[in-house]
Amino acid sequence: MNASKPTLTLGPVLYLWEGERWRDFYFRIADEAPVSDVVLGETVCSKRLHFTDPYYQPVIERLVAAGKRIVFSTLALVTLERESHYVRALVADSPYPVEANDLSALALLEGEPHWIGPFVNVYNAATARVLARRGARNICLPAELPASSIEEIVSQTPGIDFEVLAFGRMPLAISARCAHARAKGHIKDNCQFVCKDDPDGLPVKTLDKQSFLALNGVQTVSFTCQSLLAELQDIVASGVARFRLSPQDCDMVAVARLYEDVLHGRMEAEDALARLKRIYPATPLSNGFHHGQEGAAWVARARNIAHGANA
Amino acid sequence: MELPRPLVAPLAVVPIPLIEMAVKHVFSSLLKRHPALFERLAEHKVKRYAFSPADLPVVFVVQPSGAALSVMRKPADPAADAVVEGPLFQLLALLEGRCDADALFFSRSLSVTGDMEAMLALRNALDGCEIDLPRDLGASAGPLAPLVSRTAEAIRRRALAGENAAWN
Amino acid sequence: MELICPAGTPAAFREAVDSGADAVYCGFRDETNARNFPGLNFSREELGEAIGYARRKGAQTFVALNTFMRAGHERLWYQAAADAVRLGADALILADFGLMAHVAETYPEQRLHVSVQASASNPDAVNFLVEAFGAKRVVLPRTLTISDIARLAGQIRCEIEVFVFGGLCVMAEGRCALSSYATGKSPNMNGVCSPASHVRYRHDGGDLVSELGAYTINRFPREEAAGYPTLCKGRFDIADASGYAFEDPVSLDVMDQIDALREAGVSALKIEGRQRGKAYVAEVVSTLRKALDARPEERQALLARLKLLSEGQRTTSGAYEKRWR
Numbered sequence: 001m002n003a004s005k006p007t008l009t010l011g012p013v014l015y016l017w018e019g020e021r022w023r024d025f026y027f028r029i030a031d032e033a034p035v036s037d038v039v040l041g042e043t044v045c046s047k048r049l050h051f052t053d054p055y056y057q058p059v060i061e062r063l064v065a066a067g068k069r070i071v072f073s074t075l076a077l078v079t080l081e082r083e084s085h086y087v088r089a090l091v092a093d094s095p096y097p098v099e100a101n102d103l104s105a106l107a108l109l110e111g112e113p114h115w116i117g118p119f120v121n122v123y124n125a126a127t128a129r130v131l132a133r134r135g136a137r138n139i140c141l142p143a144e145l146p147a148s149s150i151e152e153i154v155s156q157t158p159g160i161d162f163e164v165l166a167f168g169r170m171p172l173a174i175s176a177r178c179a180h181a182r183a184k185g186h187i188k189d190n191c192q193f194v195c196k197d198d199p200d201g202l203p204v205k206t207l208d209k210q211s212f213l214a215l216n217g218v219q220t221v222s223f224t225c226q227s228l229l230a231e232l233q234d235i236v237a238s239g240v241a242r243f244r245l246s247p248q249d250c251d252m253v254a255v256a257r258l259y260e261d262v263l264h265g266r267m268e269a270e271d272a273l274a275r276l277k278r279i280y281p282a283t284p285l286s287n288g289f290h291h292g293q294e295g296a297a298w299v300a301r302a303r304n305i306a307h308g309a310n311a
Numbered sequence: 312m313e314l315p316r317p318l319v320a321p322l323a324v325v326p327i328p329l330i331e332m333a334v335k336h337v338f339s340s341l342l343k344r345h346p347a348l349f350e351r352l353a354e355h356k357v358k359r360y361a362f363s364p365a366d367l368p369v370v371f372v373v374q375p376s377g378a379a380l381s382v383m384r385k386p387a388d389p390a391a392d393a394v395v396e397g398p399l400f401q402l403l404a405l406l407e408g409r410c411d412a413d414a415l416f417f418s419r420s421l422s423v424t425g426d427m428e429a430m431l432a433l434r435n436a437l438d439g440c441e442i443d444l445p446r447d448l449g450a451s452a453g454p455l456a457p458l459v460s461r462t463a464e465a466i467r468r469r470a471l472a473g474e475n476a477a478w479n
Numbered sequence: 480m481e482l483i484c485p486a487g488t489p490a491a492f493r494e495a496v497d498s499g500a501d502a503v504y505c506g507f508r509d510e511t512n513a514r515n516f517p518g519l520n521f522s523r524e525e526l527g528e529a530i531g532y533a534r535r536k537g538a539q540t541f542v543a544l545n546t547f548m549r550a551g552h553e554r555l556w557y558q559a560a561a562d563a564v565r566l567g568a569d570a571l572i573l574a575d576f577g578l579m580a581h582v583a584e585t586y587p588e589q590r591l592h593v594s595v596q597a598s599a600s601n602p603d604a605v606n607f608l609v610e611a612f613g614a615k616r617v618v619l620p621r622t623l624t625i626s627d628i629a630r631l632a633g634q635i636r637c638e639i640e641v642f643v644f645g646g647l648c649v650m651a652e653g654r655c656a657l658s659s660y661a662t663g664k665s666p667n668m669n670g671v672c673s674p675a676s677h678v679r680y681r682h683d684g685g686d687l688v689s690e691l692g693a694y695t696i697n698r699f700p701r702e703e704a705a706g707y708p709t710l711c712k713g714r715f716d717i718a719d720a721s722g723y724a725f726e727d728p729v730s731l732d733v734m735d736q737i738d739a740l741r742e743a744g745v746s747a748l749k750i751e752g753r754q755r756g757k758a759y760v761a762e763v764v765s766t767l768r769k770a771l772d773a774r775p776e777e778r779q780a781l782l783a784r785l786k787l788l789s790e791g792q793r794t795t796s797g798a799y800e801k802r803w804r
Contacts, residue, residue, distance in 0.1 A: 076654075077600065077622065077651055077654075078600060078601045078603075078604070079600045079601060079622055079623055079627055080627070081630065083601070084601050084602065084603060087603070088603070102598070102600070102601075102604065103597070103598065103599055103600075103601075103603070103604030103607055103608070104601045104602075104603035104604045104607070105603075106604075106607060107603045107604060107606065107607030108603055110607075119654065121547055121574075121575070121576075121597075121598075121653060121654070121667060123547035123548060123549065123550060123575065123577075123667065123668065124547070124548040124549065124550040124551075124553055124575070124577050125550060125577070126548065126553055126575075126576075126577025126578070126580065126581065127547075127548075127575060127576045127577035128577075129577070130576045130577060130580045130611075131576070142656070143656060144656040144659050144660075144665055144667070144668065145550075148550070148551070149549065149550035149551070150550075152550035152551040153550050156550075170656070170660070171656075172655065172656045172657050172660050173650035173651070173654065173655040173656065173657050173711070174650065174651050174654055175622070175649055175650045175651060175725070176621075176622035176623070176651070176798045176803075176804055177649060177725070177726070177798070177803060177804050178804060179724050179725050182724075183717045183718070183720075183724060187802060187804060188804035189801070189802075189804060202717060202718075203717070204715045204716070204717055204724055205715060205716040205717075206694050206695040206696070206713075206715060206716070207695050207697070207698050207714055207715065207716060207721060208695040209716065210693070210694060210695070212661075212694055212715065213657075213660075213715075215717070215724070220650070220657065220725075222660055288663070289656075289659070289660075292663065293663045294659065294660060294661055294662050294663040294692055294693075295656065295659055295660035295661075295663075296660055296661065296693075297663075350522075351488075351518045351519075352518060353517070353518075355517060355518070408490065408756050408757050408758055409758055410756075410758055411755060411756045411758045411759035411762070412756055413707075413754075413755055413756070413759065414759065416705060417704050417705055417706065417728075418704060418705075419687070419699075419701075419702075419703075419704065419705055422680070422682075422687070423680060424680050424681070424682070427675040427676070427678040427679065427680070428517050428674070428675040428676040428678075429517075430675070431516060431517050431518060431675040432517035432518035433518065434518065434756070435487065435488065435516065435517065435518030435519045435754075436518040438487075438488055438490065438491070438756040438757055439487075439488030439489065439490050439491075439518070439519075439757075440490070441490045
């Protein structure tokens with residue numbers, strides 16, 4: 001557990017943002033966003049790697065110059081040989097800590113200080129302790145964990161940091177099949193990178209026109225955006241060290257400032273939520289997972305209800 | 312396979328209490344012979360289940376915990392937590408776990424509405440019980456047992472032959 | 480190759496053994512396994528009897544403890560492991576690292592299989608589980624082609640089991656929270672996907688409408704074969720088009736590939752379906768047993784009849800075929 005003040009982490013961009021746009025996003029983060037750590041790197045689809053390759057050098061330089069700590073993310077689903085090679089090379093060559101998002105990265109990182117991403121299943125302290133013994137220093141817990149599990153895991157796993165997704169569409173599933181490509185009449189092997197046309201995901205609605213999910217290449221994310229603002233202080237009290245902001249197609253600098261203000265008690269959560277809705281207006285907010293309910297749910301006045309539910 | 316009309320027609324005129332008495336007897340003897348059913352049903356044993364054979368003019372409603380059963384003439388709107396509808400032979404085959412409920416449902420032969428968890432619990436509980444209607448009915452028929460068993464078996468063989476033909 | 484068969488009840492278990500299973504897998508009647516459905520699964524006593532029955536007939540019993548331990552309630556899983564070991568399970572099928580570590584430490588002689596829910600999809604991942612927990616076998620995710628499997632087999636130090644028939648997860652298993660997003664209950668945490676408690680069927684005109692929680696998952700016109708309201712097999716709207724966004728309501732069947740699987744180095748073929756009835760288990764197991772023992776040219780005729788038992792009454796070879804991606 002970390003006794004110092006909790007900090008913000010910018011999670012990896014999960015969507016395919018083309019090179020210059022991706023670069024400019026991180027430049028602005030470096031210059032303006034109050035985040036301490038920045039997790040960089042393609043996490044969803046190995047076919048996308050070449051889009052951002054040429055821009056890593058300038059992005060890293062700018063972030064480091066701004067005092068941000070860099071962490072490299074690995075792929076969430078590793079099946080092809082070239083994907084295995086990519087993860088091995090990343091682990092072998094990275095000058096920065098690596099965040100494992102599948103078991104192969106986890107295996108390769110044994111003995112080195114590393115991070116564990118939200119795509120590795122950590123549902124209990126027994127698992128967290130296994131990972132800590134192998135060198136994990138920071139674990140970003142899976143999105144579907146309720147507050148009761150977070151509290152238990154953090155309190156029973158001393159010596160490492162825990163992180164919770166506080167903003168962003170929740171990663172819900174990943175597949176060998178690309179639903180995004182299929183929706184546009186292609187298969188994965190000839191996808192023509194159609195996912196780049198949907199920088200915030202491609203909405204999936206029910207037949208009755210309810211907004212439900214969004215496609216991001218081989219990944220499926222929630223339509224709603226996880227927003228733990230009213231819960232921040234309670235989560236801090238349970239010993240969580242970091243809060244992750246997952247980049248969406250909105251003003252992420254403003255989002256980071258908002259969370260920083262609430263974290264430091266400079267803004268009331270209710271006020272921050274109202275502002276957040278203006279920053280990211282098209283997407284409904286949710287916090288159901290945290291309260292042990294369906295992930296899409298919004299639990300208003302969360303604190304009281306959470307206590308009732310846990311009683 | 313559906314029941315032939317000459318077999319069904321009399322049910323339309325038989326007084327409900329008579330049907331009820333006959334079926335109640337079967338139901339309570341089944342429950343007695345298969346106590347494991349309750350264990351598997353757990354909290355769902357208090358639910359009311361309606362069985363509506365598509366080829367009969369009546370609906371059966373059972374509540375396992377009270378060994379309660381009632382029969383209603385169609386069109387009926389039974390107060391039930393869950394309703395399953397399909398040809399009688401399929402409902403009986405399901406009772407014995409001789410047909411796969413999922414396969415019947417996928418094929419749209421069966422329709423289920425209401426409390427799906429209760430219905431699933433019942434389906435699984437029945438499937439786990441190894442109910443054998445000819446044997447179980449025979450056991451409760453006293454001296455007539457061999458006759459009842461043999462007749463029921465003959466009917467089942469014919470019905471299942473029909474089902475298998477439909478599967479292939 | 481071994482034939483590994485599902486059983487949700489002792490009755491189905493006996494059918495599986497009698498129909499030619501080399502091993503039957505099953506779970507306790509609680510959230511320690513990923514088919515935690517009402518009315519299904521085994522009490523301790525039933526498992527003991529089932530293991531004895533299998534032994535007498537020369538079959539093995541694998542016990543699935545393949546959900547992730549709920550923080551603070553680990554005892555439920557530890558007790559389940561202790562009981563399965565005590566009752567003589569031939570293997571435990573596990574997904575959670577914490578539970579794997581516990582079993583490897585407490586029962587070093589116990590054979591440990593890696594559940595598909597652990598999502599070990601590449602050689603580094605599998606070898607990690609072999610080294611860290613002494614895993615003897617891995618059940619591979621349904622995300623790999625047969626050539627992926629062959630390549631993997633050459634690089635790992637344990638046996639390979641693959642799914643060949645039954646329900647098909649479209650998403651990488653053990654890494655899917657679609658169900659809990661809509662219902663609050665997930666395979667990983669509660670052992671259920673798209674749970675019956677949240678399912679509703681509604682008749683709308685001639686259509687059958689299926690709903691999960693607050694969401695419409697599908698609408699079947701009168702004559703169309705239906706499916707479970709499993710999220711990943713629902714019909715949705717994307718832009719202006721309606722259709723199956725992830726996968727049609729089909730199930731997996733790669734029995735026509737068994738020679739290729741054998742050559743790829745697969746040791747065991749797994750049938751999905753602990754939630755299906757004993758009639759299904761008997762039919763599928765006996766047919767696949769015959770197919771396994773038959774000459775290749777005889778197989779198609781044997782297998783054709785299984786299609787009608789399948790979801791949507793159609794089957795797919797899924798990720799085993801590259802174009803599926």
